[in-house]
Amino acid sequence: MKPVLTAHATAYLQAxxxxxxxxxxxxxxxLLLGVLLLWGGLLALAVYKAALPEQVTGTVVxxxxxxxxxxxxxxxILHADGALARETWFENVWIVYSNREGFVGRLKSQGALIIFxxxxxxxxxxGGCFGVAPPRLR
Numbered sequence: 001m002k003p004v005l006t007a008h009a010t011a012y013l014q015a016x017x018x019x020x021x022x023x024x025x026x027x028x029x030x031l032l033l034g035v036l037l038l039w040g041g042l043l044a045l046a047v048y049k050a051a052l053p054e055q056v057t058g059t060v061v062x063x064x065x066x067x068x069x070x071x072x073x074x075x076x077i078l079h080a081d082g083a084l085a086r087e088t089w090f091e092n093v094w095i096v097y098s099n100r101e102g103f104v105g106r107l108k109s110q111g112a113l114i115i116f117x118x119x120x121x122x123x124x125x126x127g128g129c130f131g132v133a134p135p136r137l138r
Contacts, residue, residue, distance in 0.1 A: 052115050054105030059085055059097040061116045062107050066092045076110030 052060060064073045070091065077084065077096050082103060086095040095118050096107075104115045 047114065050116050052104045052117060054108065055102055056104045056115075057098060057101050058103070059095060059118050060104060060107070061088075061093060061095050061118045062112045063114050063116075064092045064094075064112055068092065068111060072111070076107070076112070080106035080110050082107065 062077070064076070068076075073092065073094070074084075077094065080098065080103060081100045082096040082098040084094060085097045088095065097103075098106075100106075107115055
């Protein structure tokens with residue numbers, strides 16, 4: 001004789017099978033979230049540590065907000081007494097230079113988000129992963 005399941009028992013078993021997927025994968029999901037949080041934190045720390053102090057002068061990579069129009073970006077660079085050195089593949093990231101001390105501070109006052117030394121970005125500016133160099137500005 002077959003056991004007969006009541007409606008309540010059937011609903012319980014169906015609900016249990018729906019939550020069983022998460023119950024068996026909670027460890028993987030938790031591990032993935034933990035790795036992403038750790039990676040994001042380390043990336044934020046690396047970006048913070050790579051930023052240049054305000055008194056630096058010379059050639060720098062400047063990142064403006066992505067929503068800032070190009071004319072405001074160029075005006076900000078000019079008001080900071082800077083000149084364009086090269087473009088990058090990103091419209092809001094430029095390699096610029098100035099010989100006046102405090103260049104980084106002036107760029108920040110013109111709306112720059114963060115300013116880096118250009119060394120780690122040379123391959124991206126010159127051609128990136130595909131080896132296609134953008135046109136020169138000077």
